[in-house]
Each structure stands twice: as C-alpha cells, then as structure tokens.
Amino acid sequence: MEIKILGTGCPKCRSLEKLTRDVVEKEGLDAEVIKVEDIQEIMKYHVMVTPALVVNENVEMKGRVPSVAELKQVLSKYNTTV
Amino acid sequence: MDHSFSIHKRLVVPALLLPVWFVVYHFLQPATDWFIDKLLVLPAGSHFTETLRFFIFELPKVLLLLVLIIFFVGIIRSYFSPEKTRKALEGKSLFAGNIMAASLGIVTPFCSCSAIPLFLGFVEAGIPVGVTFSFLIASPMINEVAVVLLFGLFGWKTTAIYIITGLIIAIVAGWIIGKLKLEKWVQDWVFQARFGNEDAETTKVSFSDRLNSGYNAVREIVGKIWIYVAAGIAVGAGVHGYVPQDFMASLMGKSAWYSVPISVIIGVPMYSNAAGIIPIVSVLIEKGASLGTSLAFMMAVIGLSLPEMIILKKVLKLPFIITFAAILASGIVMIGYLFNIIF
Numbered sequence: 153m154e155i156k157i158l159g160t161g162c163p164k165c166r167s168l169e170k171l172t173r174d175v176v177e178k179e180g181l182d183a184e185v186i187k188v189e190d191i192q193e194i195m196k197y198h199v200m201v202t203p204a205l206v207v208n209e210n211v212e213m214k215g216r217v218p219s220v221a222e223l224k225q226v227l228s229k230y231n232t233t234v
Numbered sequence: 235m236d237h238s239f240s241i242h243k244r245l246v247v248p249a250l251l252l253p254v255w256f257v258v259y260h261f262l263q264p265a266t267d268w269f270i271d272k273l274l275v276l277p278a279g280s281h282f283t284e285t286l287r288f289f290i291f292e293l294p295k296v297l298l299l300l301v302l303i304i305f306f307v308g309i310i311r312s313y314f315s316p317e318k319t320r321k322a323l324e325g326k327s328l329f330a331g332n333i334m335a336a337s338l339g340i341v342t343p344f345c346s347c348s349a350i351p352l353f354l355g356f357v358e359a360g361i362p363v364g365v366t367f368s369f370l371i372a373s374p375m376i377n378e379v380a381v382v383l384l385f386g387l388f389g390w391k392t393t394a395i396y397i398i399t400g401l402i403i404a405i406v407a408g409w410i411i412g413k414l415k416l417e418k419w420v421q422d423w424v425f426q427a428r429f430g431n432e433d434a435e436t437t438k439v440s441f442s443d444r445l446n447s448g449y450n451a452v453r454e455i456v457g458k459i460w461i462y463v464a465a466g467i468a469v470g471a472g473v474h475g476y477v478p479q480d481f482m483a484s485l486m487g488k489s490a491w492y493s494v495p496i497s498v499i500i501g502v503p504m505y506s507n508a509a510g511i512i513p514i515v516s517v518l519i520e521k522g523a524s525l526g527t528s529l530a531f532m533m534a535v536i537g538l539s540l541p542e543m544i545i546l547k548k549v550l551k552l553p554f555i556i557t558f559a560a561i562l563a564s565g566i567v568m569i570g571y572l573f574n575i576i577f
Contacts, residue, residue, distance in 0.1 A: 160545075162347030191350055191548060192423070200316040200355035201348040215316075215343065216450070 153183045153230040158194045159203035168203040168217045175223050181231055244445045248305070259298050266291040285475030292513070293467050296386045300379070300456050300463070307378045308451025311343045312444040316352055318342075319369070323361050328412050329405075331365035336404035339372030340397075346374050346542050353549055357424060364412020371562060372404035375537030379459060380508035387516035395573070396529060400537070403565040410561055419554035459509040466513035473517045483522030486531075493527045494570035498563050501534025508536045525577050530570030538562050 155172060159165025169187055176183045188194055188206075197206060201215030205226070212226050266287060270276055276283040319338045323331055344352060349370060356366040376397055384393040417425075486493045504511070515528045543555050550558075 160347065160350060162345070164345070164347065191354070194351060195354050195358075198355075200320070200352045201344065202351055215345075215348070216454075 153181070153208055153227075155183050155185045155227075156188050156206040157185065157203060158188045158197060158199060158206060160189055160191060160194070162202060164217055165203035168205065171217060171220065171223060172205065175220060175227065179224065179227070179231075181227060183227070183230075244442060244449075248445075248448075255298060255302060259295070262291060262295055262298075281475045283475075285471045288474045289467055289471035292387070292471070293464060296383060296463055296467065296513070297456070297460060299382050299386045300459075301452055303382045303385075304378055304455050305448040305452050308448035309444050311341060311451070312439060312447040314338070314342045316342055316344060316348075316355065320356055320359050320361065323356070323365060323369075324359050326361075326365065328362060328364060329409055331362065332368040332405045332408045332412070335361075335365045335368035335408065336372040336401050339369040339404065340376045340401075342369075342373065344373050346539070347545070349542060349545055350548055353546075354424065357420075362412050363417055363420065364408045364410070366408075367411045367558065368404045368408030371407055371537065372401060374539070374542070375404065375533060376400045377508065377536070379455065380512065380532075380536055383463070383508060383512040387513060388519075392525065392529075396532075399529070399569045399573075400533065403533070403537075403562065403569065407558075407561045407565055411558065414557065416554050416557060419551040419557075421549050421551060424549050459507065462507055462509035463513065466510040470513040470517040473514070474520065477517075477521055480522040482518050486518060486523035486527045488524040488526075488574045490527075493524075494530050494574065495567050497527050497531035497570065498534040498566050501531045502538045502559070502563065503540050504535045508532075511535050524574050526570040526573030526575075529573055530566050533566045533569070534563070538566070 155176070157165065157169045157172060159168065165187075169185070173185050175181070176185060194202065194204070197204060197211050199211060199214045203217070204214040205212045205218075205223075207227065207230050218226070269290065270283060270287050271278060276286070319335075319342045322338065323335055326334060353366055353370065356369070357363065381393060381397065384396055484490060486497065511532060515523075515532055519525065519528050538559065543559060546555055546558075
C-alpha cells in the first residue's frame with residue numbers, strides 16, 4: 153500500500169509521520185510512506201486541516217494524530233498480506 | 235483510549251469524577267491554607283510563604299479548570315469542522331459573513347499550522363478574503379486555553395471583556411481587509427489553482443465518539459501545555475511574593491500613556507502560548523499594571539504571531555501581511571486605551 157502524510161511541517165505532522173513509520177515497521181506492513189509537503193499537492197486531497205493520512209489515495213484521517221491502536225486499525229483495512 | 239473501553243465506562247467515569255472535581259475545587263483554598271499554615275507552620279505574610287501559597291493554590295486550580303473545560307470543549311468541537319464552517323460561510327454578505335466567521339472561529343477545531351490549507355479551502359469556495367480573515371484572527375486569539383486561564387486567574391468579567399473585544403477586533407479587521415480589496419496582494423497562483431470542492435462530511439458520529447473527542451482533547455492539549463502553565467504560575471508566584479506592590483504602575487500603569495503601544499510591539503514577536511503568559515500577566519495587574527495595557531499585551535502575544543505571518547507568506551504578498559498586522563495591531567492598541575480610560 154502507499155501511505156501519504158500530508159502536512160506543511162507542523163509538529164503534529166512530524167509526529168504522525170513518525171507514528172506511521174513506527175507502526176509500518178513494527179507490524180511488518182508492505183507499505184511505502186511518503187511525506188507530502190507541497191501545499192498545492194496537499195490541496196488536491198481537499199483537506200483544510202493538517203496533518204492528513206492518505207492510504208492508496210483515500211483520505212483516512214485529518215487534523216489529528218491518532219492513537220497507535222486506531223492507526224493499526226485503519227492500516228489493517230488495506231493490508232492484503234494478512 | 236483503548237477501543238475496548240466501553241460507552242458505559244466512558245459515561246460513568248466522568249459522571250463519578252465530576253462530583254470529586256467540585257469537592258476538590260471547593261476545598262482547594264482551605265486545604266492550601268491548612269498545608270501552609272498548620273502543617274508546614276510557615277510565617278504568614280513572608281515573601282516565601284506567599285510565593286508558595288500562590289503556587290500550591292493556583293496550579294491545581296488552573297489544571298482542574300483546564301481538564302474540565304477542555305473536556306467539554308472537545309465534545310462541543312466534535313459538532314464543528316472546517317468543512318461545515320466553510321459551508322456555513324458560503325454566499326454570506328461581507329459584514330454578516332465577518333460576524334459569523336469570527337464566531338465560528340471560536341468553536342471550530344483548528345490549529346494555526348493549518349492556516350494555509352484553510353485559507354485556500356475558504357478562498358476556493360468563494361468566501362471573501364476579508365471574511366476568511368475574521369476567522370483566522372478570532373480562532374487563535376479566542377482559544378479555549380486562553381479563556382480557561384483568564385477565567386481562573388482574572389475572573390469572569392475580564393474573560394468576557396477579552397472574548398467580546400477579541401470578537402470585535404476579528405470582525406472589524408476582517409471587514410476592513412474586505413473593504414480594502416486586498417485580493418490583489420494574494421499570491422497569483424491562489425486564485426488560479428482549482429482543487430475541486432468537497433462536501434461537508436455527512437458520516438454519523440456516535441455520542442461515544444464525541445466523548446472520546448473530549449478525552450482526546452484533554453490528553454492532547456493539557457498533556458502539551460501543563461508544563462507552560464506550571465512555568466507561568468511559578469514565575470507569577472515569584473512576582474506575587476517578592477515584587478513590591480505598585481512596582482509595575484510606572485511601567486504598565488494607566489499614567490504611562492506609551493505603555494499600550496510598547497506592550498503590543500513587545501508582544502507581537504513573542505510567540506509564547508497563552509498558557510505561559512496569562513499567569514504572569516495576571517500577577518502584573520496585581521502589581522499595578524492597568525487592565526487595558528495587560529489586555530493589549532496578551533492579545534498581541536496570543537493573536538498576532540510572527541511565525542504565523544511568515545507561514546502566510548506562502549499565500550499572501552508582503553504588503554498584505556504588513557497591512558493585516560498593522561490593522562490588527564492598531565485595533566489592539568485602541569482596545570488597550572479604551573480599557574485604560576474606562577477602568
């Protein structure tokens with residue numbers, strides 16, 4: 153799966169990126185994590201609050217950093233290997 | 235919060251904690267006095283005793299208020315979103331739009347790092363730049379942390395004055411920006427870019443999820459700011475105990491006419507959050523600083539921040555940012571003088 157973290161570099165965006173990378177690594181998910189910082193690119197996803205979590209081009213979450221459990225749950229929907 | 239945490243627990247826990255909260259809050263003052271005077275047997279009225287008394291009483295009081303109010307604000311905010319706010323503002327006329335935008339700025343969950351995407355999202359929907367700015371001014375200036383701290387340390391009257399004047403500044407400044415037709419100073423790509431509009435979310439949110447938003451807000455906000463609150467109250471306690479009465483009168487008092495603009499000039503580049511600055515200002519008032527000057531200082535610190543203006547540079551040209559800062563700063567100075575005259 154392809155995971156995008158949309159954010160212009162606020163502290164919350166960085167913590168979402170770190171959290172996502174941690175979960176991907178710990179769960180051994182087959183995923184590529186990309187940080188999107190370009191504002192015009194971010195706006196294509198119609199989000200008005202950052203950070204946002206985009207998985208396979210679906211906006212799954214915006215404006216907040218989820219708990220580990222919640223993030224796992226969201227990503228598990230896309231995890232085809234399990 | 236664990237997902238196995240059931241709805242019953244989510245309801246029962248706050249229902250049980252609420253009476254405990256009121257008991258603790260009610261007995262905080264006598265408990266503090268008992269601790270200082272009877273248990274530690276410190277000499278009443280000495281610098282150190284009064285500093286300690288201030289800290290031991292004010293810190294738990296403010297933290298108690300923060301937890302309670304931010305929990306409810308978290309629940310209330312789950313009913314609002316930037317998408318819904320945008321929908322509500324579409325097609326509103328200039329002045330009515332400014333009033334609505336400023337009011338919605340208080341309740342819509344929004345952090346200043348999202349200022350750019352929010353600005354673009356609003357402009358895209360055809361919401362006038364002036365109306366958008368009423369939102370962008372009110373939202374950080376009248377935030378829940380500032381309001382709770384003002385209420386806890388200044389009382390409800392000052393809090394009401396702060397909220398009402400903050401709203402007026404946001405409404406009038408946005409309206410002026412609209413009248414000045416500053417659109418010409420918005421970066422060119424902003425109006426050319428088309429991102430397509432997304433409707434307000436229609437997904438049903440259960441009350442259990444809303445309670446969860448309350449818990450999350452407490453964890454996220456109080457978890458982040460308690461250290462600033464503690465630092466601010468510690469400095470405040472030191473000033474309360476050791477700085478002589480009327481020490482601030484000559485610097486920030488009514489008679490010092492220049493104190494208002496200077497407070498604003500000092501306040502703008504200070505990017506301290508409300509959590510650290512309000513406890514200190516509350517003590518400065520006790521030491522002779524006037525309400526208008528203190529109000530102006532706090533508004534400048536909280537509502538006008540240099541980093542936010544640098545972020546806005548991505549979508550606004552420099553003359554726009556300078557005009558915006560100048561309008562806001564003069565508004566704050568006027569409020570400062572007004573309250574120095576009234577009180």
